[in-house]
Amino acid sequence: MVHETRSRTHAAEEGKNAPKGQKEEHKEQEGGKERPSKNKKPVEPEAPTKTKKLKGGESELDGKENSTKEFEDFCKAIREHLSVEDMRKILEANDQDASGPEDAVVQICEDMMFYGPLEKCPMCGGQLECKGWKYKCTGKYSEWASCIFSSSNPPRRSDPIKVPEDISNDFVNKWLKQQEGKGYPKRDVDEEAHIFSGMMIALSGRMSRSHAYFKEQILNHGGKVNNSVLGVTCVVASPAERDKGGSGGFAEALERGTPVVSENWIVDSIQKKEAQPLAAYDIVSDVVPEGRGLPLDKLDPSEEAIETLAAES
Ligand SMILES: [Zn+2]
Structure with a gap:
């Protein structure tokens, strides 16, 4: 729903108001609104829905909570079973940025494998980067102006994740198998809670x-x-x-x-x-x-x- 483009300033905003310490403290507090897939077997008898901690408008609690939980579990599992080096290779194979520090790579890989590979920036064709709950473009319009595209609901590809052949990882293989024929869930970020x-x-x-x-x-x-x-x-x-x-x-x-x-x-x-x-x-x-x-x-x-x-x- 959000396709925020900030047009007010380009250069002026650089550096000046980059919020400090905007780490990933809130990273996993929200997730997709829909269940990961429609044609999934009925899993999980309704987990008791916790009240939403974060203030927000909508009230689609159930699906949201479930999907968030699934993403959290997935993140935990992937960290256990996949090395950062392999994550880098998988990111590269899917045309994503694999050059960042370990933390970033892990986060980008989790996001990509669960929610789908990011498309290039619709404004400049640059690389989008997952920053916890926001996706920002890292591209440049020109030598002096960085691209300002930013969205909590970035464009994503729908094709399956590609895994290089030299990675034979049971966890990844199983995951891919499990995902076959399913679409990616939508990542629904409660951006209001993070403004x-x-x-x-x-x-x-x-x-x-x-x-x-x-x-x-x-x-x-x-x-x-x-x-x-x-x-x-x-x-x-x-x-x-x-x-x-x-x-x-x-x-x-x-x-x-x-x-x-x-x-x-x-x-x-x-x-x-x-x-x-x-x-x-x-x-x-x-x-x-x-x-x-x-x-x-x-x-x-x-x-x-x-x-x-x-x-x-
Ligand atoms: Zn861009």
């Missing part, structure tokens, strides 16, 4: 709604909220705060060069189900001289931006 994953966010000054409200929004979508500006990914403040010269955390953020963004960054990120580039919501670039120079088309076309333009002319 702000790996981010520490501070709220500053008066906002259009209470801090408690915004805090809840951030927590519900995987982020953390910090009272101090120290070490945060960004500070969220209202433009009015800036106009007053900024109080408390605002001034400190400026000193530290921490990005200060408008509330719309939270609102839009949630709406678009992906953290939006901070640079596009920066409300101090017109205060801090070195922050200038963001091309107009990269500015957030929201009231703040217009306000800024109005103030400048």
Whole structure:
């Protein structure tokens, strides 16, 4: 359902707002919504459905839980039975990136064997990379701009996994046999729960709604909220705060060069189900001289931006 393409900034987003520590802590908390296959024998008498830990919209719990569990079991088994070297060979045979560090290779291989080989990027033909719950393109548009394609539901091939002949692995053979004639399950990532994953966010000054409200929004979508500006990914403040010269955390953020963004960054990120580039919501670039120079088309076309333009002319 999601085919997010972020068009706001290309270069501007690079580096600047890459969430730190966005590891794989949440990796296995969700999985496909459908059962792996329709024509599968009736397995598993309904396992008691646990309540969903992660907040999310839909309520297709059963299939989802089952498929997640199957994927987890599969991951466990494959780690036991298949060496990383063999995983690399299998990835290569299926035209996937096999060059990463062990962790990445294991993760990519699990994802590919269970959910199907990734197609190339629909925007640039580059390699898509599985980053826990997001798939990002590693390709480039040109020398200076990386491709921004990112999706939680990337295009996948439907052909069976190819295994090089020199790998004779009982586990893999059995798995392939078992998969014969079945389609791949759809990996359904609860992306809403991860929008702000790996981010520490501070709220500053008066906002259009209470801090408690915004805090809840951030927590519900995987982020953390910090009272101090120290070490945060960004500070969220209202433009009015800036106009007053900024109080408390605002001034400190400026000193530290921490990005200060408008509330719309939270609102839009949630709406678009992906953290939006901070640079596009920066409300101090017109205060801090070195922050200038963001091309107009990269500015957030929201009231703040217009306000800024109005103030400048
Ligand atoms: Zn691409």
